[in-house]
Amino acid sequence: MNSHAFIPVGIEASESLPHLKDEVVRLVDVRRRFNRTIALDGVSLSVPKGQILGIIGRSGAGKSTLIRCLNGLERPDSGQIVIEGKRIDQLPERSLQPLRRRIGMIFQHFNLLSAKTVEANVALPLKIEGVPKAERLARARELLDLVGLSDKAKAYPAQLSGGQKQRVGIARALAARPALLLSDEATSALDPETTRSILALLRDINKKLGLTIVLITHEMDVVRTIADRVAVIDAGRIVEEGDVRSVFANPQAQITKSLLAGSRPQLPGHLETRLGPSGDQIVVSVDLLGSYGQQQFFADLAQTIKNGGALLQGSLEHIQGEPVARFFIGIPAGNTAILERLRMKIEAAGARLEVLGYV
Known part of the structure; x- marks a missing residue:
């Protein structure tokens, strides 16, 4: 474990x-x-x-x-x-x-005080803590620079976009130098592009x-x-x-x-609805992690296709710097030897093959 x-x-x-x-x-x-x-x-x-x-x-x-x-x-x-x-x-x-x-906290709906400037919102936790004004404003400016909003210090929340409001929320959550940052659906109210920028900011803060x-x-x-x-x-x-x-x-x-x-990747719907206990083709899913999914698997797949198999669906992406892939393959039902050869190679590489049924 x-x-x-x-x-x-x-x-x-x-x-x-x-x-x-x-x-x-x-x-x-x-x-x-x-x-x-x-x-x-x-x-x-x-x-x-x-x-x-x-x-x-x-x-x-x-x-x-x-x-x-x-x-x-x-x-x-x-x-x-x-x-x-x-x-x-x-x-x-x-x-x-x-x-x-x-413990710092960032929220889905930002929870900023509309009557206070961006700078004052960020400095608020320090004001509650009793930190002198000059010190807390210096900390607020430092954090606004960190989240890319140094030019918005005197603005009010209503003048900001959703992504900018969330950046203010992140800066405020960092004001007291927390050891732990909690994020409660912090990107759920944002569009996909803004979500990507906020997640990149959080990852950057995590590293720095x-x-x-x-x-x-x-x-x-x-x-x-x-x-x-x-x-x-x-x-x-x-x-x-x-x-x-x-x-x-x-x-x-x-x-x-x-x-x-x-x-x-998911099995295409028109195939999934036809899956059953018998048919002309065995449908299998293959889940891959690591270099096998980027190199040898495709040679093994090519051999399978050469012997009558078919690639039905799939893709490869990188997560945490590692290739992660999922593919769906059709294999002639009358030639289970192809399936067993592919299974042996896949499982020897630490990957997973699952028989889903027949079409």
């Missing part, structure tokens, strides 16, 4: 875990129920320093409750939430306040500042673009977790496959 994956239930916050010494977030068996509705059902996760973790799930899966537990706005019924080595799930409100300054980021989203494309790891939540449980390229190349949980349907 990866050292940044699930944490055994029952670990005390004070226990020493050398392989997790650089973690910023640890959740251990976190549970939360609202009357009869289970929002979180034993969530355990760890996020090391400097990592971007994407938490993805459908509406109602538990994402919002999870992020509210992370910033201390929601108390779990049981389990442990540890931020930078300190348990926050049982702290009184007064003790929570200084810890919350270590070594900032740990947890993204809550329902968009797999957001996770693919920016995250190092992904955790899939369904009905309050983490059902799958791993590095992004591995999950995209070989999703295990049905909900993950469903969420990925719009981001990965």
Whole structure:
């Protein structure tokens, strides 16, 4: 198991875990129920320093409750939430306040104060903290330069585009120099081009500042673009977790496959509706990760086609610098030897072949 994956239930916050010494977030068996509705059902996760973790799930899966537990706005019924080595799930409100300054938050709808200038919005957390005016305005200018809005310091939110408002929100979230940045569907209200620019900014900030980021989203494309790891939540449980390229190349949980349907090649509908237990052609899917998917596979595919096979659908892309590919291949039903040769080569390379049926 990866050292940044699930944490055994029952670990005390004070226990020493050398392989997790650089973690910023640890959740251990976190549970939360609202009357009869289970929002979180034993969530355990760890996020090391400097990592971007994407938490993805459908509406109602538990994402919002999870992020509210992370910033201390929601108390779990049981389990442990540890931020930078300190348990926050049982702290009184007064003790929570200084810890919350270590957690920045960016929102879907920006949450800027319309009556304050951009500069004043960014400086607001420092004003609340009691930082002298000159110091907080200097920090605001520094952050506006970081997010590319140094020329908008005296503007008001109404004078900004959606993407500019979100950049102000990011600058404000960084004002108190947090260790952890939480993003709650921060790009959902933005158009695709603006979304790409905001995700590029977050990735740049992550690299420059070594900032740990947890993204809550329902968009797999957001996770693919920016995250190092992904955790899939369904009905309050983490059902799958791993590095992004591995999950995209070989999703295990049905909900993950469903969420990925719009981001990965799918069997054409006219073939899918014809799939059955018999037919002239065996239809297989092949999921590839790494150099085999970029090199030898195509030689093996060419040999398969030469022997009567057919490429039905597919594509190759790069995620986190690694080639990730998915292809659908038709193989003559009367020649299973072709299938077995292809299966042997694919599985020897650590890739996956699945027989979907016949057409």
